[in-house]
């Protein structure tokens with residue numbers, strides 16, 4: 001079976017600046033794939049190419065087995081998208097937005113009504129359903145936007161920073177939705193700035209930096225790649241006083257502890273595995289602080 | 300989900316147009332300012348021209364019979380101009396990106412705006428004629444002539460609405476679209492809408508005789524009041540066809556550029 005998403009040597013520049021440079025990426029069917037990367041890395045650009053909004057300069061990309069350039073109509077039949085910026089009709093109510101999308105997806109008026117009731121409830125918008133979307137709070141608009149891409153079940157769902165601006169309850173609810181979609185066979189491709197989200201949800205993670213995939217794998221694989229344990233020093237109230245990443249060797253560990261010993265009188269030392277945050281900061285090179293600490297430990 | 304989401308189904312022909320027409324009509328009904336403008340303005344203009352100017356232009360009181368077709372077209376212009384703003388607003392709105400990632404003809408978004416404008420303006424025209432009848436408008440048309448007049452008004456509204464839709468696509472922002480719209484609204488004043496062309500200076504008369512609105516107005520006048528038609532209906536239809544062809548072609552090119560893949 002063809003993969004859900006297959007990207008080969010895709011390049012894209014805007015005004016002479018390369019945004020995606022020779023990108024290769026494969027996403028297996030029925031998995032959740034998280035794309036991480038700092039602002040401006042090219043995440044949204046990649047989603048725009050895969051969802052047929054933007055044409056790649058060169059290379060090929062296919063979604064659900066269809067070429068995004070030559071078979072864009074077939075791709076559009078397969079996908080759902082909630083982009084980074086709001087894509088709802090502010091003049092219409094939430095309910096009307098959902099019904100409009102349902103009708104445009106070929107559902108009958110009665111089915112559209114059923115979807116309206118179901119999705120408003122699912123996304124905690126029952127009370128707001130009769131109000132114009134322009135009057136919604138940012139998080140409510142976001143939830144409506146997500147509901148609109150689930151009016152019919154897509155075989156590949158793109159979510160560009162889906163939980164940005166959501167409160168904790170809504171975020172957890174969306175995670176549930178994503179998991180149950182995956183269990184029903186939908187492939188979910190999401191970008192996120194919350195590494196915990198990728199850790200919790202994604203079967204595979206890729207880190208994009210300046211248009212290049214700098215690392216790829218499961219959360220555990222990525223954490224292992226970054227190297228050794230992190231030494232944490234916590235105070236009486238269990239507050240974090242200092243954390244120092246080490247290279248995982250015995251002498252590295254000892255240097256880290258000596259370093260802490262020299263600077264603090266007291267405190268509890270713990271050792272933890274690196275988190276995705278550590279991975280992210282190390283890989284994307286914007287990790288000034290952790291790089292400094294590494295320097296310290298190596299001295 | 301409580302019920303499993305159904306799968307996408309192929310659309311029946313015309314579904315997009317119908318759904319987007321519903322959307323645009325809802326937009327029209329909820330834009331209180333534009334809605335009152337499109338009903339109140341015709342009524343005010345009608346009263347202004349018949350009671351204030353009318354006496355000076357024709358003291359016998361027959362001016363109302365002359366001016367009703369002109370006011371219908373003037374108001375159609377105002378009503379259609381808001382299409383430029385609607386279209387420009389949509390082009391800036393993220394919802395357009397959502398439509399573009401769906402397997403639908405997104406051009407139908409424009410069709411929805413255009414047909415909604417047609418509906419709005421036909422209602423406004425009925426209001427103008429109604430107020431006209433109240434203040435003494437006495438057409439002598441047969442039902443068939445009424446149908447003909449309605450047809451030509453509808454075609455005219457359609458043509459300038461498409462023109463305004465294209466202007467909305469060309470404009471950089473909704474505010475700019477609003478500005479361009481006003482330029483076109485002066486055309487009726489330079490036609491036979493409010494005074495017969497033979498009262499105008501030579502050069503103005505030439506402009507008036509060679510612009511689209513004069514034959515359209517004279518055709519409506521001929522049908523409703525029994526004035527001489529001549530070749531006017533042909534000129535009117537030719538102008539309308541030309542405006543439609545140019546606007547739709549120009550609009551399609553602009554739409555491809557704006558809503559196509561970048």
Ligand SMILES: Nc1ncnc2c1ncn2[C@@H]1O[C@H](COP(=O)(O)OP(=O)(O)OP(=O)(O)O)[C@@H](O)[C@H]1O
Nearest residue numbers: 014015019037038039040041042043044045046084
């Ligand atoms: N239409 C465009 N015209 C010019 N430059 C663009 C365009 N779209 C994106 N870019 C540039 O491409 C780069 C990548 O942008 P993109 O939106 O893909 O980043 P991102 O990874 O989604 O960032 P963020 O985390 O902030 O959403 C940026 O430098 C941006 O300025």
Ligand SMILES: [Mg+2]
Nearest residue numbers: 043044084160
């Ligand atoms: Mg982005």
